[in-house]
Amino acid sequence: xxxxxxxxxxxxxxxxxxxxxxxxxxxxxxxxxxxxxxxxxxxxxxxxxxxxxxxxxxxxxxxxxxxxxxxxxxxxxxxxxxxxxxxxxxxxxxxxxxxxxxxxxxxxxxxxxxxxxxxxxxxxxxxxxxxxxxxxxxxxxxxxxxxxxxxxxxxxxxxxxxxxxxxxxxxxxxxxxxxxxxxxxxxxxxxxxxxxxxxxxxxxxxxxxxxxxxxxxxxxxxxxxxxxxxxxxxxxxxxxxxxxxxxxxxxxxxxxxxxxxxxxxxxxxxxxxxxxxxxxxxxxxxxxxxxxxxxxxxxxxxxxxxxxxxxxxxxx
Amino acid sequence: xxxxxxxxxxxxxxxxxxxxxxxxxxxxxxxxxxxxxxxxxxxxxxxxxxxxxxxxxxxxxxxxxxxxxxxxxxxxxxxxxxxxxxxxxxxxxxxxxxxxxxxxxxxxxxxxxxxxxxxxxxxxxxxxxxxxxxxxxxxxxxxxxxxxxxxxxxxxxxxxxxxxxxxxxxxxxxxxxxxxxxxxxxxxxxxxxxxxxxxxxxxxxxxxxxxxxxxxxxxxxxxxxxxxxxxxxxxxxxxxxxxxxxxxxxxxxxxxxxxxxxxxxxxxxxxxxxxxxxxxxxxxxxxxxxxxxxxxxxxxxxxxxxxxxxxxxxxxxxxxxxxxxxxxxxxxxxxxxxxxxxxxxxxxxxxxxxxxxxxxxxxxxxxxxxxxxxxxxxxxxxxxxxxxxxxxxxxxxxxxxxxxxxxxxxxxxxxxxxxxxxxxxxxxxxxxxxxxxxxxxxxxxxxxxxxxxxxxxxxxxxxxxxxxxxxxxxxxxxxxxxxxxxxxxxxxxxxxxxxxxxxxxxxxxxxxxxxxxxxxxxxxxxxxxxxxxxxxxxxxxxxxxxxxxxxxxxxxxxxxxxxxxxxxxxxxxxxxxxx
Numbered sequence: 085x086x087x088x089x090x091x092x093x094x095x096x097x098x099x100x101x102x103x104x105x106x107x108x109x110x111x112x113x114x115x116x117x118x119x120x121x122x123x124x125x126x127x128x129x130x131x132x133x134x135x136x137x138x139x140x141x142x143x144x145x146x147x148x149x150x151x152x153x154x155x156x157x158x159x160x161x162x163x164x165x166x167x168x169x170x171x172x173x174x175x176x177x178x179x180x181x182x183x184x185x186x187x188x189x190x191x192x193x194x195x196x197x198x199x200x201x202x203x204x205x206x207x208x209x210x211x212x213x214x215x216x217x218x219x220x221x222x223x224x225x226x227x228x229x230x231x232x233x234x235x236x237x238x239x240x241x242x243x244x245x246x247x248x249x250x251x252x253x254x255x256x257x258x259x260x261x262x263x264x265x266x267x268x269x270x271x272x273x274x275x276x277x278x279x280x281x282x283x284x285x286x287x288x289x290x291x292x293x294x295x296x297x298x299x300x301x302x303x304x305x306x307x308x309x310x311x312x313x314x315x316x317x318x319x320x321x322x323x324x325x326x327x328x329x330x331x332x333x334x335x336x337x338x339x340x341x342x343x344x345x346x347x348x349x350x351x352x353x354x355x356x357x358x359x360x361x362x363x364x365x366x367x368x369x370x371x372x373x374x375x376x377x378x379x380x381x382x383x384x385x386x387x388x389x390x391x392x393x394x395x396x397x398x399x400x
Numbered sequence: 401x402x403x404x405x406x407x408x409x410x411x412x413x414x415x416x417x418x419x420x421x422x423x424x425x426x427x428x429x430x431x432x433x434x435x436x437x438x439x440x441x442x443x444x445x446x447x448x449x450x451x452x453x454x455x456x457x458x459x460x461x462x463x464x465x466x467x468x469x470x471x472x473x474x475x476x477x478x479x480x481x482x483x484x485x486x487x488x489x490x491x492x493x494x495x496x497x498x499x500x501x502x503x504x505x506x507x508x509x510x511x512x513x514x515x516x517x518x519x520x521x522x523x524x525x526x527x528x529x530x531x532x533x534x535x536x537x538x539x540x541x542x543x544x545x546x547x548x549x550x551x552x553x554x555x556x557x558x559x560x561x562x563x564x565x566x567x568x569x570x571x572x573x574x575x576x577x578x579x580x581x582x583x584x585x586x587x588x589x590x591x592x593x594x595x596x597x598x599x600x601x602x603x604x605x606x607x608x609x610x611x612x613x614x615x616x617x618x619x620x621x622x623x624x625x626x627x628x629x630x631x632x633x634x635x636x637x638x639x640x641x642x643x644x645x646x647x648x649x650x651x652x653x654x655x656x657x658x659x660x661x662x663x664x665x666x667x668x669x670x671x672x673x674x675x676x677x678x679x680x681x682x683x684x685x686x687x688x689x690x691x692x693x694x695x696x697x698x699x700x701x702x703x704x705x706x707x708x709x710x711x712x713x714x715x716x717x718x719x720x721x722x723x724x725x726x727x728x729x730x731x732x733x734x735x736x737x738x739x740x741x742x743x744x745x746x747x748x749x750x751x752x753x754x755x756x757x758x759x760x761x762x763x764x765x766x767x768x769x770x771x772x773x774x775x776x777x778x779x780x781x782x783x784x785x786x787x788x789x790x791x792x793x794x795x796x797x798x799x800x801x802x803x804x805x806x807x808x809x810x811x812x813x814x815x816x817x818x819x820x821x822x823x824x825x826x827x828x829x830x831x832x833x834x835x836x837x838x839x840x841x842x843x844x845x846x847x848x849x850x851x852x853x854x855x856x857x858x859x860x861x862x863x864x865x866x867x868x869x870x871x872x873x874x875x876x877x878x879x880x881x882x883x884x885x886x887x888x889x890x891x892x893x894x895x896x897x898x899x900x901x902x903x904x905x906x907x908x909x910x911x912x913x914x915x916x917x918x919x920x921x922x923x924x925x926x927x928x929x930x931x932x933x934x935x936x937x938x939x940x941x942x943x944x945x946x947x948x949x950x951x952x953x954x955x956x957x958x959x960x961x962x963x964x965x966x967x968x969x970x971x972x973x974x975x976x977x978x979x
Contacts, residue, residue: 116863124520124862125597130599131897139593168512170650179668211427242704253670348701350669358510358669363859 085391089384091266096380100373105159107372108151111365117143118167118363141167154369163373164366168359173370177242177352180387184351186256187343188336190271195279202279203286203325204313217260218287222280230339234346253350270347274339278332285328289321323394329387334379411570454737465819501977502690503958505969506702506714508697510669513650516636517588522879525633526969527672527693531571532636532657535562536627538882538966542605542737542787544631548576548658550613554754557622557919564613568681570639571655571662578615583640584608585617586935599890600629622917624924625883632882633968660686660973669695687960687976706953712977713954713961717831719775722951729950732952733777734963737785740773740832742824742840742943743865745872745901750820757940759810763847764840769945783887783932787965790884790928799935807847826875829858833875836945840873847952865900874900880966884928885916892941901941908939 119137138144142153157164163173206218256263293299296315302312341353352371359367391397458612481706509523516528550563568576568633586930587593589601603623608616619626629635638649638654646654655663658680659673672693676686693712696702703721705711706729716722722731750756766780780800784791794800811817824840826833834855841851851873865874882885889912894904908931915927935941954961955976962971 114859115868116859116861120862120866121859122520133594133596133598134897136591137596140594168513170513170648176668238700345698348696348698350667350695354669354697361858362512 093382103277111368121178121362133223168362168364173366178350180355191275195275199279199282203283206287207290220284225276225280231342237269242325270343274343289324293317293321334382337375497976504692506696506705506711506712515649516534529633529657530661531655531663534635536631538631556578560617568658569679577612578609584637598826625885628883666931686973716951719777725953728954733949736950737965739781739947740945743874751813755810755814759807761940762803764805769839772839778946778948781944786947792932821850822872824851824873825854825871827857827861829856903941
């Protein structure tokens with residue numbers, strides 16, 4: 085197993101290098117640079133001074149040199165300094181990470197909480213109106229963009245309950261109750277589409293398992309339907325569902341960008357947007373690289389979990 | 401507020417010209433200011449129905465609110481509908497200032513570090529301006545008044561001698577001396593720092609210190625704007641020890657100024673906290689214990705915050721939001737120095753012909769822009785902010801009266817009577833830039849000019865403005881620059897790196913240089929009068945459209961708030977909260 089994990093990690097390296105090159109190149113393709121943004125519209129700055137400022141940040145060097153300088157830093161654990169705030173990039177990310185993690189895991193929690201029972205019901209009541217209902221609701225949830233749903237939720241709760249999303253973020257340790265109030269709507273908005281995917285996955289996986297012979301055997305033994313479903317069928321049906329949960333968790337890290345903007349949450353999604361607006365290259369690169377690494381690690385974790393859940397799976 | 405009220409108020413404001421709402425408070429401040437005033441234009445008679453404004457230049461004692469009743473009689477233009485105006489209502493009810501409390505301010509953008517010499521954005525400036533003081537500051541009339549500077553003397557055209565206050569302490573207890581002043585200015589112009597506004601003080605040849613409280617600035621050549629630039633918040637007096645200890649002044653830990661509040665904490669994109677500095681030199685100030693500066697980037701969340709009483713004062717940009725909130729809250733409507741304008745690209749055909757640019761200037765109707773983009777809540781403006789002492793009244797500009805026939809004549813002369821296409825760029829970052837583009841598009845149809853609008857992302861627009869230059873018209877908002885030179889030289893001198901219109905007129909260059917070198921105030925006034933008139937009617941590199949207000953809904957317990965038109969929140973030092 086250790087060898088497998090090591091191999092997977094090594095395989096991830098070219099992927100991450102590829103991503104870093106693409107991100108580096110793309111940030112430089114956006115017209116305007118960080119110096120333009122720093123000067124804003126009204127700095128009284130001559131062309132020469134502007135070039136001096138560029139040189140100060142190393143923008144006057146050829147792109148591949150700039151890239152190598154940055155990559156060298158990253159490898160040695162130095163992700164650079166934010167050009168916007170002069171703070172180290174890892175500090176900026178670490179500062180925002182708790183918000184994004186909480187949002188990601190709460191969304192996933194709500195999604196799973198709703199999706200698995202719904203998926204099971206849809207599978208058991210296959211062919212019924214209930215199944216049709218579950219299927220169409222999940223299709224709708226899947227087709228609704230999360231920012232749109234988020235805006236709808238804000239409008240709905242403020243119109244009907246006079247309940248406005250809180251204006252400023254409060255951390256869980258400061259005030260758990262307010263914190264949960266802040267997170268509930270964005271988590272639902274973000275979790276809806278994922279819950280739809282998981283519902284459909286649970287349903288089809290469950291249907292397949294229910295047709296297996298060992299389920300028939302269990303029933304023949306005279307076990308109650310409840311025990312058949314929960315003890316025998318569900319365990320096996322959940323294995324593919326876990327893959328989906330894993331992959332979607334990685335996706336969520338990317339999906340928070342828009343939702344954090346809509347709900348005014350200071351997470352890494354907002355950090356990314358602000359950095360792009362301000363052409364804060366080191367932070368953009370840092371955030372994207374961070375999300376890429378997280379994605380790779382989560383997928384690895386899912387694969388490892390597989391082996392644990394299904395002893396037939398062996399990685400050698 | 402109904403639209404009728406609005407009309408009355410607007411016409412009122414227009415009739416008092418540049419001495420509109422905010423400026424009257426400035427006068428009051430001047431009355432109390434006494435020794436603090438550097439330049440004093442004798443217009444006091446017109447002042448005064450805003451009694452709560454504590455004069456922030458009087459350091460001896462917290463100013464008691466003046467009695468309103470006397471002043472109203474002197475103020476013929478304003479007594480009619482005072483009662484309808486929330487702001488005045490609130491202020492008439494003011495009592496003795498009370499100490500203590502935390503004010504919760506809802507602001508829209510995140511600061512980008514707190515180094516006053518490096519930062520160029522208002523989000524940083526509006527925080528560090530409470531932490532640091534400057535030698536001078538601008539009052540509500542955009543007149544320069546003393547702050548850390550006790551008095552100064554112009555020895556000759558290039559030599560200025562400053563006496564600084566002797567009772568000033570930094571937040572860490574260190575005493576302010578001339579050494580700190582010298583260090584701060586030298587830091588600003590140090591080429592190694594590459595600070596963006598080195599232009600302001602780059603002509604400093606030397607700073608000499610005589611004793612603890614006197615320093616003499618010697619310039620390489622006469623440079624009149626110099627003294628006004630010392631009043632901008634970026635020209636802060638900082639502590640050398642902090643720079644040496646921390647490398648720069650970006651972090652909270654490195655913030656050590658002489659201002660009324662200490663910066664205590666900042667959580668990225670969430671909030672900054674500032675606490676009152678007990679030993680601040682303006683005696684009795686500040687009243688507040690604490691400022692909780694909340695970053696709420698979404699306008700709707702700021703509106704929600706004031707509604708839910710999670711904020712005491714917030715900034716709203718959307719005029720309609722302000723109008724809705726006016727039914728529940730006191731909405732402070734503040735005249736500021738921000739101006740919306742269109743830059744004309746003088747490098748490209750057909751706008752390289754001044755007659756074509758003049759034709760465009762004659763073809764537009766500014767009230768149309770004000771009504772469409774700002775629901776009437778703005779005023780026509782020239783090349784300088786309305787309140788600037790150097791500003792020429794817009795009535796004196798010929799092109800400010802719409803004249804389609806004249807426009808057509810000019811186009812005929814230039815050979816463009818059949819019309820042409822123009823490519824306009826604007827960024828949706830500022831909604832009014834885009835709505836102005838649409839108004840311009842429809843107004844220019846009258847002279848057969850077809851405007852195509854392209855919306856660009858903000859950073860892309862800045863790049864297009866400076867480097868790419870693939871546009872005929874570019875819409876943008878400009879704000880405070882401290883000195884008439886700041887509004888003109890950098891944008892219109894043919895050698896300037898920020899000459900976005902690309903205009904090159906030898907006569908204009910010469911006038912701009914004279915403006916810089918002329919120290920005599922009356923002579924300078926004449927030079928800038930000529931510059932403004934000829935920019936508006938002859939050269940037309942830009943179309944200044946309007947100067948807008950900014951709206952600040954506040955809870956009723958907030959007293960003493962006003963916004964300095966330089967877009968400064970420094971009146972928070974005079975603000976007090978009613979229990």
